[in-house]
Amino acid sequence: MENVHYYDVVIIGGGPAGSTAATVLAEKGRRVAVLEKERFPRYHVGESLLPYCYFPLQRIGMIDKLKQSAFIKKHSVQFVRCDGRVSAPFYFFQHLDHEASQTWQVSRSKLDQMLIENAEEFGASIFYETAAKQILTHEDTVIGVQAQKHGGERVVFKAPITIDCSGRDGFAMTRNNWRVRDPQLSKIAIWTYYRGAVRDQGIDEGATTVAYVPEKGWFWYIPLADDMVSVGITAEQAYLYRHGKDLQEIFTREISSNIWVEQHLAPAERVERFWVTGDYSYRSRFCAVDGLVLAGDAFAFLDPVFSSGIFLALRSGEMVADAVDSALTDGDLSAGQFSEYSEQLCGGIEAMRKLVYAFYDKSFNFGHLLDKYPDLRGDLTDCLIGNLFRDFDPLFDAIAQFADIPRPLTYGGPQRKNI
C-alpha cells in the first residue's frame, strides 16, 4: 500500500523561499508540508543579506531571533578597484531611516535552520531527508509529488497546490526543460572560507566588500562570526580557466590581482575546501502551471554581485504564499491565478538584473553616474538595499547613457496549457 499524505499545500525545499512560504501559509491556518531532501543543518553558500530582507523576516517573526543571534551586523557595502583603492562605503542608514538599515552576514546552515524551525513553530509539517522525485498529475493538473525518504521508502504527498522552492536544483524547471540562461551573465564562481583575515573595526566590521579583478570579475569578501570570512571570485569561465582548472592555483593567482584582497588575506588561514559553480543567471520559462507554482531560485537566479538572492527568495516566498492563500480561498489553483505574482516578481528581478548588467559593462562606473546625476543616489541606493518593487525608470534612463541596459525578459509568466 502506498503511503499517501494529504495537505493544503506541498512545498518542495526548505531553504529561505520554502520556509517563508510555509510560515505565511501555516500562520493563515493552511495545512502545509515541507519536503526537504537534506538533514539540517546543511551547508549553503550565500551569506550576505540586503536591508530589505527585514520586511519579509519581520512578517514571519524572525527579527528578534536574528537580533539575538551571533551573526555579524552589516551596515554597508563598499567597492574596491583593481589597484586596491576603496570607494566611500554605501552606508544603508544614510538612505534608510529605519532599523532595517542594519542587516546581517549569516552562516546559512544556521539561518536556514532557524527559518525552517520557525516554520515548524507556526505549524508547518517538516519532512527532512525526503526528496521530491516526481510530479504527479491528473488531467494536466499537478496534484502533488512522489518523494523518497533517506532509507528509500517512497511516499506520496497530495495537495491542490505544490510550491517548488527547490533552489538551483530547479525541480520543475529541470524536469520540464524550462531553464533559460541569461547569456550575458554566464559566469562561474569559485569560493572558500578563511579564519584570521584582516577585518575592519566598529561599524565597518560587517561591510560586504566587492573587489574588482581585471576583465570585470570580482571578489566578494564577507566577514562572518567566529573570525571567519567568506571569499569568492566571480568571472567569465574563459578568464578564470585560461591557464587550467586547478581551483587553488586560480584562486591564489587572482588574489594577487587585487592588493586589497591580498593584504586582507595575508595573515589568514584557509579552513575550507574550494567550491565552484556555473549556471549563473537563469529564469524559468514559466512560473506556474495548473496546481504548481515556482519561487526563489527554483524560479530565477541572478548573479549574486549585489547579494539579491536571499531577499528575492524571502520576498517571493511571502508573495507566493499570499497568492496561494487567495487561490485556495477561491477554490481555483489554475496557473492564471499567478499572473500578478509573476508580474510583480519579474518587475523586481528586472530592476536588479539591469543593475547587474551595468556592473559588468566595461564603460559603466557608479562614480561617473553619481557625478553626473547626484540626485539619483537615492534611487541607486534603493536598488542596492533591495527596495526593488518600485519605478526605476529615471535611474535606468540615466544608466543607459553609460551602459547597455537589457530589455525585460518576455517569459516567466504562468503557462495556461498542459505540461
Ligand SMILES: Cc1cc2nc3c(=O)[nH]c(=O)nc-3n(C[C@H](O)[C@H](O)[C@H](O)COP(=O)(O)OP(=O)(O)OC[C@H]3O[C@@H](n4cnc5c(N)ncnc54)[C@H](O)[C@@H]3O)c2cc1C
Ligand atoms: C556563489 C553564490 C554566492 C551567493 N551569494 C549570495 C549572497 O551573498 N547573498 C544572497 O542574498 N544570496 C547569495 N546567493 C544566492 C542565494 O544563495 C540563493 O538565492 C538562496 O539560497 C535562494 O534560496 P531558495 O530558498 O530559493 O533556495 P535554497 O536556499 O537553495 O534552498 C532550496 C532547498 O531545497 C532543497 N531541495 C532541492 N531539491 C529538492 C528536492 N527534490 N526535494 C526536496 N528538497 C529539495 C535543498 O536541499 C535546499 O535546502 C549566492 C549564490 C551563489 C551561487
